[in-house]
Amino acid sequence: MYQEYQPGCKMHDLLREIALSIAEKEKFCTVHDGSETMEETGVLRLSIQTANGEIGSRIGMSRLRSFLVFVTGASSFSFSKNPFDLTLLRVLDLEDVPIDNLPELMHLFNLKFLNLRGTPIKELPESIAQLCNLQTLDICFTNIEALTRRISKLLNLRHLLMGRIISNKILGVRIPSSISKMKKLQSLGFFESEGNNIRLIGSMTQLTYFGITNVKERDEEDLCASIQEMKVLSHLSLSVADGEEFLRVDALSSPPPYLGRLDLTGKLEKVPRWFCSLHSLTIMMLCHSGLEEDLLPQIEALPALQFLCLINSSVRKELCFSRGFVQLRHLQLRNLSFLNTITIEKGVMPNLQFLEFYSCLGIETLPQGIEHLTKLQGYTFENVSNKFTESI
DSSP: OOOOOOOOOOOOHHHHHHHHHHHHHTTOOEEEOSSSOEEOTTOSEEEEEESSSEEOOEESOTTOOEEEEEEOSOSOOEESSOOOOOTTOOEEEOTTOOOSSOOOOTTOTTOOEEEOTTOOOOSOOGGGGGOTTOOEEEOTTSSOOBOOGGGGGOTTOOEEEOOEEETTEEEOBBOOGGGGGOTTOOEEEEEEOOTTHHHHHTTOTTOSEEEEEEEOGGGHHHHHHHHHHOTTOOEEEEEESSTTSBOOOTTOSSOOTTOOEEEEESBOSSOOGGGGGOTTOOEEEEESOOBOSOOHHHHTTOTTOOEEEEESOBOOSEEEEOSOOTTOOEEEEEOOTTOOEEEEOTTSSTTOOEEEEESOTTOOSOOBTGGGOTTOOEEEEESOOHHHHHHO
């Protein structure tokens, strides 16, 4: 998975000591192991790091703004009592905490960020609707299969992140039709296509991220019409219902102008004609496309493309990079079982830094013209043929 890493910063030792001293004095953050009774009057941010799956009682936490829990080595987790009666709490982070049921949240009127990613919970409590100031809800990689209708009461929600992966397949969460009332949503995905929810989503014009699974061929008109309305969309991810369905997106007359990332999973009959107009695109990932048509001439002139990942996306025997790809930094090829020849002409991909092949067993030699990649910093060749290994 491609990620853009933000650069870090350096701090002088003296400044660091001063910062830590001020943070301690101002009770900026406190760390506990969870076993002892916590008596930190006035603490603003509390981090619990426990290995026994329990949290002791708390004293003097009325000013708490952020509560983070980290559990290591425990298969289950429980609170000594309902810990969420902290009316000033704004951040609650329970990522990967092995908690089956979420305590009632009705007292958390000021909560803005709720992270349940990676927890085994199966449903959200009805009191979720009372979090009127919630802006971010992350339930990715949980066991939640459907959202309660009351989720649409969260009219201030900006980011609703969900979905899970089973057997390398992304599964979306079922959403109520009333979710279209949440006009402030900027991030929505992954959710499952059913009924008329694709058409209703078209009214959510503030979306910058949109991810949907279970897309069917008959959804093409509604899907493309909805995407057409998303003028500020920067990340689009579409996944078909099954391997027999084609992902049809040709009805999209012009893509969102600021689209920076495109993830498509499913068979494509041909390269969508609007690919060549993705002038803001930096990341493209195509999975199981099975294209017979040559993709490269359609995307070689994209001025901002930096990362290209092709996973089982072509049945062609040859890939020829003959021109363009001036900003491409990272090329990743996976499971291209028909591919046996890669050619790179001089002057193409002048800024490529990383080259990766995974399970491309038909390739027997290094790409012709690899010597032209003068800025190459690293490469990965995994699960390749013996002949390929011998040619290195």
